Amino acid sequence: MIIAQVSDTHIALDTPDADQRIRDFARTIADVNALDPAPDVIVHTGDIVQNGRPDEYAQAVAMLAKARAPVYVLAGNRDDRANLRAAFSAGGYLAPNSEFIDYAIEDFPIRLIVVDTLSTSSNRGDFCPERAKRLIDMIDAETTKPIAVFAHHPPFEVPVGPDPINFETPEVMARLQQALQHSGRVVAVFSGHVHRGTAGHVGIIPATVMPCIATTLRKGEYPAHMKTRPVYHIHRFDPVWGFITEARIVGTGPCSAC
Numbered sequence: 001m002i003i004a005q006v007s008d009t010h011i012a013l014d015t016p017d018a019d020q021r022i023r024d025f026a027r028t029i030a031d032v033n034a035l036d037p038a039p040d041v042i043v044h045t046g047d048i049v050q051n052g053r054p055d056e057y058a059q060a061v062a063m064l065a066k067a068r069a070p071v072y073v074l075a076g077n078r079d080d081r082a083n084l085r086a087a088f089s090a091g092g093y094l095a096p097n098s099e100f101i102d103y104a105i106e107d108f109p110i111r112l113i114v115v116d117t118l119s120t121s122s123n124r125g126d127f128c129p130e131r132a133k134r135l136i137d138m139i140d141a142e143t144t145k146p147i148a149v150f151a152h153h154p155p156f157e158v159p160v161g162p163d164p165i166n167f168e169t170p171e172v173m174a175r176l177q178q179a180l181q182h183s184g185r186v187v188a189v190f191s192g193h194v195h196r197g198t199a200g201h202v203g204i205i206p207a208t209v210m211p212c213i214a215t216t217l218r219k220g221e222y223p224a225h226m227k228t229r230p231v232y233h234i235h236r237f238d239p240v241w242g243f244i245t246e247a248r249i250v251g252t253g254p255c256s257a258c
């Protein structure tokens with residue numbers, strides 16, 4: 001099982017770096033398409049677009065349509081639930097009338113569970129008791145397979161970021177941590193949001209954060225020759241060792257997708 005994770009593409013149509021963001025996303029998808037062996041699935045962990053606008057989503061949908069592997073998306077703090085749902089409705093995995101964008105994918109040896117950490121009043125994450133119940137219900141719906149969980153906001157302290165806690169309060173983050181640890185079957189948590197690659201734990205569950213695909217918004221020090229090369233994560237599952245994560249640097253060669 002191979003998962004390609006992309007995140008924080010922040011597609012915009014009217015910022016000075018809008019073309020670069022589009023180029024970064026297109027190059028990343030072209031690189032994922034060229035992987036051998038190919039990934040089984042691509043998951044976008046949110047902040048797909050900059051302002052949650054339908055025209056931005058139309059651009060993102062057109063770019064993701066070039067992906068060869070099935071694509072699943074979730075909501076980051078820059079996303080708009082209703083517009084995201086409308087844009088990606090053709091995938092059939094987003095419940096049309098659900099209050100939250102959370103779901104489970106059962107097509108693989110590892111269950112993929114997406115949670116909704118969007119707050120409508122803050123860039124930080126939220127995770128209310130209703131969402132905790134929904135996550136526990138999804139986890140409990142199947143009791144034999146390992147589970148990988150995807151959440152835009154990392155549910156562990158990230159000391160290299162501007163604020164180590166990326167949720168509205170430590171109590172809110174603890175609620176998500178408790179739900180993740182409730183069954184013992186969650187083997188990995190994959191996030192974005194902080195725009196830099198890092199890793200931590202939720203209890204004994206390994207948790208990683210991938211860098212921002214939009215190179216103009218990426219945090220951390222990169223040498224000059226890498227400043228316009230996106231970095232994404234490939235998660236390969238081993239039945240003994242669990243997920244092994246590789247940071248993949250996208251090439252700078254000509255891109256037929258750009």
Ligand SMILES: [Fe+2]
Nearest residue numbers: 008047076193
């Ligand atoms: Fe972001």
